[in-house]
Amino acid sequence: MAYDYQPFPYVPPPGLTGPEPRHPVAIVGAGPIGLALAIDLAQRGVASVVLDDNNVVSVGSRAICWAKRTLEIFDRLGVGERMLEKGVTWQVGRNFHGADEIYSFDLLPEDGHKYPAFINLQQYYVEEYLIERAQELGIDLRFKNKVVAHEDKGDHVVLTVETPDGSYTLEASYLAACDGAKSPTRERMGLPFEGQTFEEHFLIVDVEMADSPFGTDTPERWFWFRPPFHPGQSALLHKQPDNIYRIDLQLGPDTDPVEEATEEKVRPRLRAILGDRPFRLDWMSVYKFRCARLERFVHGRVVFVGDSAHVVSPFGARGGNGGIQDVDNLGWKLAAILESAGGNDLLESYNTERVYGSDENILNSTRATNFMTPKSPIEAMFRDEVLRMAHHHPFARRLVNSGRLSLPCSLAGMPMIGTGDGPVAPGMAIIDAPLQDGWLLEQVQGRFVLVGFGDVTLPEVTGVDRLGIGQSAEYPCVAPDGDLVFERYGRGIAYLFRPDGHVVASFQNPTAEKVQGAYQRALGAKTQVTA
Amino acid sequence: MRQDDKLGTEGDAVYAALLTAHEGLSEAESHRMNARLVLMLANQVGDADTVQQLIADARALAED
Known part of the structure; x- marks a missing residue:
């Protein structure tokens, strides 16, 4: 069944008829990051107002792989169990070279954790659950409220917001820009967003299909280098709930994205992978990607969180998962600062710690992308020889890189982390038991x-x-x-x-x-x- | 002889460093750099029997 997109109601905001009291935090963007931050703050007794220019959840499945650490954070925010119940749990990945499997990996062979290594769940479900949780907490969610201007006054920010009924202004002590990879807040401030752009086009398709292509009831992650059905390129197959399968196909740099994202072009490609199994095309998109970040995530009273601060290639599932770690890092600090319990440098530590985390994600996703898309004949030669040796040599399997999957970032050595010689080192995230x-x-x-x-x-x-x-x-x-x-x-x-x-x-x-x-x-x- | 992994999580960094070292070289220059690197690594291994076994293993895959 295709997901039923229900529009959220627009309610004329109080600011249209008179000045609103200053909000502690204004959050721009009601995606997973903005909603998670609003919930985190609300659970600490800090009110926020969430402003979004749209009024539906994510169109298309988009972020689907949620890592263990993210689920643990979502547990704290009150949606983890619901995500686990609905999501597809997987932990085995298989890498293929041509038609042959070169190796498989088990992400979390260890028992005694509440959450598995990964679940797959469409972003629209995650947003739906977060919105319901936000409503439960009485969070001020404003759909069809588009922020068109903001001004940092030093001790607060003034936002100008457009609605179907006209514009109004709103004051907030802090502005959290959770407005995504194309962040209008960032662009308005003219902040450089620099990094590496990859020339390859990738096709991403969701299909609904009753039969499992994995040949087993256990969902897995399958990645092919140079598969027989898609010569010379790479391909990824993943299962989501509702019998939806995610297929990612590398298309090379010279394809026309508009032409590729048509049913006539896509169906034969899918037939080559899926054979005769009946399927329904659910969603597709052709994209290129970048690895880039802001130099700083904190600018005065404006704080960038998630994709507005940093973007990565999708291999490794480090986009959404990295963003949720931003929220986890920022929520308690912002609350402590607003309650005057935090020091002057607490917000700066969000910048330091998450710039570090973001660099780790960018490094890993850049390496994976470079492995997948060799830029020169010599790079292609190294890559192909690693793949050939991987059939025989365990050391080469370790070099095969179809994405180093998101792991919790360790803050060891950061200024606000202390010392200790226990088996779980200072800076590390909690290990469940x-x-x-x-x-x-x-x-x-x-x-x-x-x-x-x-x-x-x-x-x-x-x-x-x-x-x-x-x-x-x-x-x-x-x-x-x-x-x-x-x-x-x-x-x-x-x-x-x-x-x-x-x-x-x-x-x-x-x-x-x-x-x-x-x-x-x-x-x-x-x-x-x-x- | 199967070669087990000795680099662990540093493997990605070594691989990235190799590719970076080749950036901007022509193919012929890259081959020459590889030759130098292979000879240097052989010297670092420092054991003729091991190096000859590795040569044989690498050569065997050429005939796949």
Whole structure:
């Protein structure tokens, strides 16, 4: 069944008839990034207004691969379980060279995590769930509200918004630009958005089909270099819910995108892959892509989040997943700043940490794209010899690059990250583990919390919650389910987690002074924290 | 002889560095650079038997 796009109602905003009180945060763009940020802020008691020029969810499946870390963040935002239930879980990928499989990989062979390595779920479902969650939280969502101008006044931003009933202005303490790869906010500010553009055209098609092409009931990710059905190019096959399959075909640099994205041209290409299986064409698009980012993600009171700040090629699923990590990083910081609990440099740390994360995503996706689309005869020779050797040599399989799939970014070495010698290093994102009643990530994410694993006493520090695992104490304690949690974190050790689930520091012998120091550092050391 | 992976996650960086080194070279220049690099790597391996085995393995794939 094709997705039923329901338009969201336009409601005339109060600003049309009189000045609105200043909003703490104005979010431009009601895509997955803008909605996730609004939800994160609302869960922290910070009101935002979300402005979008459109009134439907994403047309076409677009971002479909949601990584484990993203699902864990969505869990905290209240939509993770729903996504997992609807999504197609996969963890096995197979790479082919010609007709032969050269190797397969299992992304998460390990048990004891609430979420799998990846699910596939169309962006329109993700947006639908996020919008319902936002409505549940009473978030001010304004569809058909197009931001056409903004001015940074130093301590707030003034936005000019067009609606079907005319224009109005609106004030906000911060503006979060979640307005996508072509970000009108970024263009209005004339900020350079530089990087590498790839000349290859790719065709992306969704088809609905009852029969699985994988020859098994388990959905997988299949990637071909030089497949017999598409000579000289590459191809990707993936399953989404509702029996929708995503097919990505490299077309080469010299194709006419308008001509290629027609049913007459696309059907024979699909027949070559899918054989006689009946299918329905659901959506298609021809695209080129870039790897680029803004030099800075924070400009005064304007903060860029997601594709407006950075874009990558799709190989590795680092676009949407990278954007959700931006949200996770920004939400608690913005809330802390608005509540005057955060230091002056807290917002700057969003810039530092996510520029770093974005560079990691750009590096990986650029390498994958270069492997897939050799730019010179010598590059093509190296690539083809890697593929030939991969049939025989494990080392060459490791070099085959059809996308290095999105992994959580480690913040090790960043200024606001402390020290510690536990098995989960400071800077790393939480590693989930089973508890007797639920999962570690459900207990830890969303707050500053000092977690004691096994025999360790947790000191009291203002602003920091405490949680004991496998101990009994005056503070809340939970029981582990088996030993996995200790295998992953150690015993007799305490970890301080930030609200975004990253480890700030670990302590063999946590004293109030040491924990307080790490906490202050994580909040921005330059300003005294008000209790 | 099957060659196991020894570079781990650094493999991508090494591969990228190789391609970068070839940028801007003509094909003939690239071949000469490869020749130099192969001889340097053989010297780094530092063991004639191992190098001869690798030569044989690389040559075998030419006849696939």
